Amino acid sequence: MLLLLLLLAAMGRAPAAARRSLQQPADGTVLYLPLVTKGFCPPESLPRINAPLFGGTIPFEQTAIAWFGKVSPTQNYADIRVGANGSELYVYLAVFDRALWYDESPTPQTLTQWDAVTLLLDTSGGNVLSSASWRFVAQLYGEPSPERRAVYRGSGSGWQAVSVPFQAIPGWRGNALNDDSDSDRGWAMGFTIPFSSLGLASAPPIGTTWRMAVILHDRDALAGPPLPDQSWPPSASPNSPACWGFLNYGILAHLAPGAPTGSLTIRRPTQDSPLVPDADVGGTIANQCPGDEYHIWNEWGNRNDGHAPNFNIQNQSDVADWPCFAKYYVTFPLDGIPRGKVILTATLTLHQFGSAGGPGQAQPSWIQVLIASGDWQEETITWNNAPLAYENIGGSWVPPLAQFPGWPGVARKWDVSYAVARAYARGEPLRLVLYEADGAYHSGKYFVSSDTGGWNVEGRPRLDVTWRNP
Secondary structure, three states: OEEEEEEOOOOOOOOOOOOOEEEEOOOOOOOOOOOOOOOOOOHHHOOEEEEOEOOOOOOHHHOEEEEEEEEEOOEEEEEEEEEEOOOEEEEEEEEEOOOOOOOOOOOOOOHHHOOEEEEEEEOOOOOOOOOOEEEEEEEOOOOOOHHHEEEEEEEOOEEEEEOOOOEEEEEEEOOOOOOOOOOOOEEEEEEEEEHHHHOOOOOOOOOOEEEEEEEEEEOOOOOOOOEEEEEEOOOOOOOOHHHOEEEEEOEEEEEOOOOOOEEEEEOOOOOOOOOOOEEEEEOOHHHOOOOOHHHHHHHHHHOOEOOOOEEEEEOOOOHHHHHHOEEEEEEEOOOOOOOOOEEEEEEEEEEEEEEOOOOOOOOOEEEEEEEEOOOOOOOOOOOOOOOOEEEEEEEEEEOOOOOOOOOOOEEEEEEOHHHHHHHHHHOOOEEEEEEEOOOOOOOOEEEEOOOOOHHHHHHOOEEEEEEEOO
16 A cells, blocks of 8 residues: 655754655555546646645745746746745745836735735635635835735635735845836745634644645836736636645655565666756856846746756845756656556655855755656756646755765755656656755755766766565
8 A cells, every 4th residue: 555645844954754644546546635626727737835834933945946937028937935834824935027116105906016926825725715715915115014915805705805914024136126227136025824814723734735826916117007917827816716726734755665576777878868858947057147137037038958967956045146046857757667566666866066155155955856747848948938846745955065076976865756656657757847945145056967978877867766566
């Protein structure tokens, strides 16, 4: 019997896990929490964020990461960070935006006509607006501003304004708010919502599923008009919870007891092989932290570096440095695993050879592994067209390197058993994304890619899988 574990992350560098098991069929299929919808958005197509639960202060760098949007002169991109503890939910948006505008005479009705965020939650996991539906709105400003936020509760007749405590802390980086320089870099909004404000005594039990969506509002000139909204998921609209994503409390993992009857190691065999395609997008090692304004708004998000021999993974809390941020995509074929088996374990191994920053500057990074929501091509993938994450499945601490360790580099490992079991059950390749929610400067970690030369085969990304008979 397979067990689906929901891991409770505690504070610290090595989160302790609290487990709750659910039965799964013995044929290796993946079990999901029960989801029912009457809308036009099939639940399996909607992304989900598995929010870690912490025992005290929510560590910024260990919050779950997700993202949406694009980088261009007229479009915004946003990273989403989500975490919770026993008393509150934390949702943080970091927005790439070249022009920052707020309303000097705000009203609740006009908040979303300027740079603002709408956070949508449904604590019942339902498909229609009800008293379990909540809508939090916060507009950009130089400091927390009660007049620039609002909260609404759902009902059968729509949204009703209510008054409940919550925090919405803004931040920004650039030339100035409300100016025409077009040289800003971005802004942030951190929502802290007490569970008591949602009518709950404490955090939901591990395994609870809510609905969640985020809508990003944008304005790039005083005279307007507001630019088109962008959202997570892309199908989200304020009045249809059936098309919001899913917020799960706890991190999904996979355990299958029993002795292995087979195993397989998968990596690219030769430099020119099409197997195990991988690519870095964004602030790649060859394009890290460019400062030219035209480049970062017009070219950075559309650049392809699919065949570079190495790659960077990086993020941080200072949104001004977003041209340094980078994600890594990799796909492993699973057709070498015989059909009808039960996946036991799967481990992703990457070889680290360097770090951003000088000696003593870099900090350890909690690099997260996520399932990509779709296919992509090594020759064409970019930051702007890369698939979104379907769901986050865990992470691993990666320390900085004080000096070059020699080739093939230092092996770093991630447990991807849940992702492999899911892909194998669906008859699909394993499509992964690695990214981080780091807060520190100089957070970049450098690894060897599948495109490295034959002299460093050992350094290429590797997937090790074991299985047993049913």
